[in-house]
Amino acid sequence: MFSCEKSKMAFFMLGRVGLNKYLRLQQQILETQSYASDRIQVLLCEHDPIISVGRMGSHAHIRLHSDRMKAGTLKSVWVARGGGCILHRPGQLAIYPLIPMNWYQVSPGKVLRMVRQAVMEALRELSYTPLKTDLDFNIWGRTGLLGVTAMAVQRGVSCFGTYLNVEPEMRDYGFVDSVTRIPVDQSRRTMSSLLSERRQVVRMAEVRSAMVQSFADVFECDDYHMHTGHPMLRSVTG
């Protein structure tokens, strides 16, 4: 149960946006939203190829040839979130729930559980049932790790979120260890995808739509708003 009777939610479909540009947008939202707001903002987007490294990650988890990294074809960036290394690519859905946690009186653990529950229920809505594991807040399937949850709490607002591999080009994923612990029936620390798991076409638009409905259900919101883009995105450079 969510602590407030009805939550206020707004979903923003950003399309494809560079990770660095998204990070500046997120920072701007956190600086303006902060404690005073009662509105949950969920931003959905896809990122250009880049590797983000969280507080639990290190470059030892990236086994790509250093000449390729040096050539700049694939860059890495340190980010202030939990979790380890994540390779971002178009075809991976980034789900960023920005929740004013003080307003809704929720703990970091509850936020992680609710976000995971929302992603799991969206996948069930798409006729796919992920594996059950209590090891962490990630989403596991038969072929491996489908979604990684890596979050932060800044200024009392949750940020970052879950990265779900829907249908990205899988090149390089085998060289990036995204988790340090794996369930007993799994052998790889790298990411798989929903497409590999289901072996049939998965449309990103359907996944986004299922995600919106599922987040609204889990966060007990009957009346939410959907937007294309974000009003602050225009003022964020490059």
Place this chain on the structure above:
Amino acid sequence: MMTSSAFYEVRIPDFEIPAARLFLTAWLSSSGTHVESDDPLCEICAGDIVIEIMAKRNGVFYHAAVDVDDELVTGTLIGKIELESQFKR
């Protein structure tokens, strides 16, 4: 006029993540600096999530004997905020 000091203890709250190991990953306010309510004091990593600990009072913040990368548990004292109260006699 007389000034007295009291301390507000800053401890690691219960994040409700039972299996996570907690680490201090950064100090966001230096020891001995004045902080306002809601200023970030430090950053704790709890596995999949990184959490900023905020000041709940105004005053001068002092670090406890905890260093970056130290493993912590719920309830660990991470610092104190010296509250200044002024009153007339």
